[in-house]
Amino acid sequence: MKEKIVAKIKSTENNMITYADYMSLALYDPEIGYYMKTNKKLGTEGDFYTSSGVHSVFGQVFAHFFLDVIEKEGLPPIICEFGGGDGRFAKAVMDEWERLKPEGKEDLSYVIIEMSPYHREEQKKLLANNEGFRQYDSLNSLKQQMGEEFKGIIFSNELIDAFPVHVVEKCRDDLYEIYVTVDESDGLTEKYQLCTDERILSWLCSYGPTLKEGQRIEVPLYMNQWITEINEFMNKGLLLTIDYGYTKEQWQMPERKDGSLRGYFKHQLINNPLLHPTEMDITSHIHIDAYNEITEENNFNKVIDLKQNRFLLMIGILKFLQEYHDPNPFSEKSKLNRAIQTLINDSGMSAAFHVFVHSKQLTETDHYRFLSEDPYKM
Numbered sequence: 001m002k003e004k005i006v007a008k009i010k011s012t013e014n015n016m017i018t019y020a021d022y023m024s025l026a027l028y029d030p031e032i033g034y035y036m037k038t039n040k041k042l043g044t045e046g047d048f049y050t051s052s053g054v055h056s057v058f059g060q061v062f063a064h065f066f067l068d069v070i071e072k073e074g075l076p077p078i079i080c081e082f083g084g085g086d087g088r089f090a091k092a093v094m095d096e097w098e099r100l101k102p103e104g105k106e107d108l109s110y111v112i113i114e115m116s117p118y119h120r121e122e123q124k125k126l127l128a129n130n131e132g133f134r135q136y137d138s139l140n141s142l143k144q145q146m147g148e149e150f151k152g153i154i155f156s157n158e159l160i161d162a163f164p165v166h167v168v169e170k171c172r173d174d175l176y177e178i179y180v181t182v183d184e185s186d187g188l189t190e191k192y193q194l195c196t197d198e199r200i201l202s203w204l205c206s207y208g209p210t211l212k213e214g215q216r217i218e219v220p221l222y223m224n225q226w227i228t229e230i231n232e233f234m235n236k237g238l239l240l241t242i243d244y245g246y247t248k249e250q251w252q253m254p255e256r257k258d259g260s261l262r263g264y265f266k267h268q269l270i271n272n273p274l275l276h277p278t279e280m281d282i283t284s285h286i287h288i289d290a291y292n293e294i295t296e297e298n299n300f301n302k303v304i305d306l307k308q309n310r311f312l313l314m315i316g317i318l319k320f321l322q323e324y325h326d327p328n329p330f331s332e333k334s335k336l337n338r339a340i341q342t343l344i345n346d347s348g349m350s351a352a353f354h355v356f357v358h359s360k361q362l363t364e365t366d367h368y369r370f371l372s373e374d375p376y377k378m
Helices: 002-010 019-028 057-073 088-100 117-127 139-146 198-207 221-233 288-297 308-314 332-344 366-371
Strands: 078-082 109-113 133-136 150-157 166-171 174-182 188-194 216-219 234-243 262-265 268-270 281-283 301-307 354-360
Touching: 002 019, 002 174, 002 188, 019 166, 019 174, 019 281, 057 088, 057 150, 057 234, 057 332, 078 088, 088 109, 088 117, 109 139, 117 133, 133 139, 139 221, 166 198, 174 198, 198 216, 198 221, 198 288, 221 234, 221 288, 288 301, 288 354, 301 308, 308 332, 308 354
Parallel strands: 078 109, 078 150, 109 133, 150 234
Antiparallel strands: 166 174, 166 216, 174 188, 234 354, 262 268, 262 281, 301 354
């Protein structure tokens, strides 16, 4: 699979490509891309876990939040999820919505935009009996079908961290972009070039952080593009994004000196993103402050930026706890309570994620801003 990447590099004038181009090939190429191939990515048999794989309660509690927002704001009951993975989150939300739906209310329309042919097939298998489910391979495909601007809720979970990024490093007071090239044995390696890309220079000037000598960092130009596309697509609604990342202050800590671009291969963290090309997930931590700033520049209002475990407490996950005296640790009640404990624990996986909620043309979202000040009150 690496041969196509090597051939692409050798076909260029300078025998090198940007890290963004490398990630696009390694992750999204229709023929060899990691996400495009027919092998499991999620769960025990894959390379990484997501919160939606812990238990269906993760999607169920979000269904309550989505319904509350839609009813308060008078929005159409439409959810558009970007990168729906194996469809577990969508399944949990749709099933819980059906249970909650007041008599006479519209059914939920749940749209997934999914590039991966493999995941599209997985979603179809899981959601075949959910009548409101629709699926598209791109935002453009959905826009052509809708013929109008979107009103509703847009959701994503661990989407932005997999966007292609450029990589730069400050050396001797100059900024260098790191490229991917090949060595004498056709192995992938890095090459430094003085950064002349005005898009990168402008991004760092606008959103920071200020780099220290020897510091490397990822520049997520595609994140800006995606947020702009969402703004153009959405007329009114809520944008809810879950991902992991660092603030400007956190980026400047000594332990972040080497940046955050990493791979995940069979549940092992791989520090070198050039190992196992097309065979592993490649991710980088998002720029939290930049995400909030860019989203607000695109006509959205920030409502919430909370750790995921705090957000789950805020929207009522503790209401799902079951009282029981069953000594069987494998009973459904035991599994549910254990999952909730995992999802709200300060040392668990949820504590590593941020939930970002931004609104557009909504009036009642101050209610959630108030609640987020003390999530334990729920």
